[in-house]
Amino acid sequence: MRYDAFLGQVQARARLSDPGAAETATRASLETLAERVPATVAEKLAAQLPREVGEHLRRVAYAPDEPETGMRMSPREFFDRVAQRASADRPKAVHEARCVIEVVDEATGGMCSAKVRPSLDDELARVLFSGSTGHS
Secondary structure (H helix, E strand, O other): OOHHHHHHHHHHHHOOOOHHHHHHHHHHHHHHHHHHOOHHHHHHHHHOOOHHHHHHHHHHHHOOOOOOOOOOOOHHHHHHHHHHHHOOOHHHHHHHHHHHHHHHHHHOOOHHHHHHHHHOOHHHHHHHOOOOOOOO
8 A cells, every 4th residue: 555545544434634734643643553562563553554654663663762662551652652742632642543553454465463462461452453433
């Protein structure tokens, strides 16, 4: 999937006003995901995505000034981080992150579900993988 097609899918599913908003949602969601999952998982996922999208996973996984990866965090903490990065309220951040993960999963042929979901706590995985409609 090309970068512009990826952003178009995020924009449509999250009902965002423009590609810039889709880029912000993608960056906020994937940088937070990269903090939460092991760096090896983030790197494998990044390799399957358009370069511009994958960089959001790599930036955190390999930035020496960023916190360690694979950090435990509650769903509330996870979505608070997404909201802060996206300058959005938590309900909007939850919806946008679910849409981003749904597009990532489709773009990687299910690799996100197969590799990322098992590294998350059940509650966070259930919310994050509930898709644009809010259903698993």
